[in-house]
Amino acid sequence: MTRDLTPIVVNLDIGDTNRTIVIASAYFAGDGPMTPPAEVQELIQYCSRLRLPLLLGCDANAHHITWGSTDINFRGECLLEYLTTTDLEVLNVGTTPTFVTKSRSEVLDITLVSSSLRDHIKDWRVSAEPSLCDHRIIEFKLDSIKYNRPERRVPGKTDWELYNTNLENNLNYLSLNGKPHHLDLEQDSQAVTRAINEAFDSSCPVTSERPVKDAPWWNTHLSKLRSKVRHLFNTAKRDGN
Template sequence: MSTTRVRVLQVNLHYAKAASAVVCRRFDKDGLDVALLQEPWIHGGRVSGLKTNYNKMLYKEGAKEPRTCIVYSNRVNCTLIPVLCTADIVTAILTTPIEEGTRSWFVSSAYLPGEEICPPPQLGEVIAYVARENLQLIIGCDANAHHILWGRTDINTKGFILTNSLLIANVGNKPTFVTAAWKEVLDITLSSEKACDNIENWHVSEEPSCSDHRQIRFDLVTPPRTSITYRNPRETNWRGYSLSLNEALEEEVIEIENNKFFERQWRKLARQ
């Protein structure tokens, strides 16, 4: 069985015309298939600067100041789901050809305003619908839910991701938002459990984006990759482990000194 690979880009364009031109360039030079975009360039009340002869664009037309859109190439098909779209959330069915016929995912581009409730009701509707119908979901979002699990340097009360059966596709804690004064992980890729195994090569790109947000790149592959689970102590985020365990147990957790100390404490906990 051959592998079908859909190349995906995710980025907040910060309303920059130049950043939009960079995305169009990626479709042309890199064979990009789908872009999940937040805060695109707006001209005359419409999303602009992204539609070309080799791609198409979806967003909530008629919305005042739309802050999200999805751009896709002619090699795949995206069908907008209007009832699951707002100015801040765009949802579509992504369909790709495979040997056995076609493969479909739900894909969303979401902007989560820091001053509003999180998640917004419309995103909750998307998550609930996908869970109810047992579908596969990929969300690219500029999130204001803070947690060290996806590389943030702080935790706030908006950790809705942990309570909605979503998985975090981010790898490592490389900043996605970079200015002269601040570096932070603001952009995350979320997926349903079934879709997670289809995500490969997730990384924060070093290529100039002409935005203060860096581009996130990953592939959706069919058939899904074979997962091999193992523990690599050298790659463990001990601070994140301690803080998240402390949060789960609601009591102070002793500091992890080394690998042997961790193994001893783990065995004690397992016997309880």
Template structure:
């Protein structure tokens, strides 16, 4: 079972936002790495639903409109990494059972930046992942040209970013030269997906989708093979049905040995039985 991921710059579009939510819910995508979301009065709009959870930096409203966020199905146990998140970068971690931690980041690299990409926070994030041997996937609107990822030419920003990619031993997941940015007068590959060079972080079926995105950027789709199978199950205790929990507890606890004169072995056995009763009651009242 793959982890299905979308990547898109929404160009602040309400229609593109609605389309993304529809695609995620109808086609069972798990995560979306988003740049330039639809924002109203400093707040990201349109991306939360009964099935989807929004992740963004809490610093956004203090500085300027947020230019990145991540949306994921609520069943996944994602945690926002605030140290590596700001207006232009949103980073979460995903625990996987038996596999390295997976870091997912949505990154916007401003075209009007005073220095070539990447920003310091992106460099720090990649170094953090490498030092701890975590896998990492970065969905980037790079605003940079390089023929290595399919652009029509290479510019100074692209050279700066490519040097960083080589230095940090990252892989460019882009395949082919299908434009990711399309207007009436211009077509270019600006959006790139970067990954750690790891056997447990090999992306499959990376492609630019042909369908209308309602943005000047196109949708990118890719899979992390077998990632979802290794994700640790998540139990949201806030959704516990306490009536069911109490019913199951009362029903089963009456069978326990209530002798006040138990030896050590009997106490150990009683503890195991009681722990099992609690676990069963929780499983029935709050499934993973």
């Protein structure tokens, strides 16, 4: 990991197998000596050597019509030439700018992926949602990932009439089969607890939980504030203040 490169290793269920993949974010400095930077090339070589699929999002600062830029510059030519020597493919679709200011817009951000992972990436797009910086948010889906939702019983969905009936039957069964002179209160309390739990389980269905939103506290007011901050940021950048 460096200031301009952050890779992580994750294990995901893709298709019918569990696979180890590398996901990384990188910045290619516009005044750097080479494109991509040496540390990025080392990461690509490392993944290739260990046969680890790589998903790389990068601010490439390079123009090429291959990933939707309006023109081709020297950095773009160098980067594309390098990519042809690797197993990486460009995921970018269309020509929607990924870098936008009041005076300029261009495609500078590229998403790269190993060919073995290519078919599992779906719906790549540039989001129109404000991002609080000059670069737009890029979204896509990693397909065929198994997600097993946690299961639990929701008390609010309990059939209480059925619960009362089941509990009464369970307690009646205990009274018929119990020992009238039994003095083990701990054992009796456990039997009653089981009767209550069994009545609840049989009258409250098991349901799968839905994934919780990443930011359940986010709202329209915050969206407006974020847009305002973005506007002020761009103004300050233009004015040098």
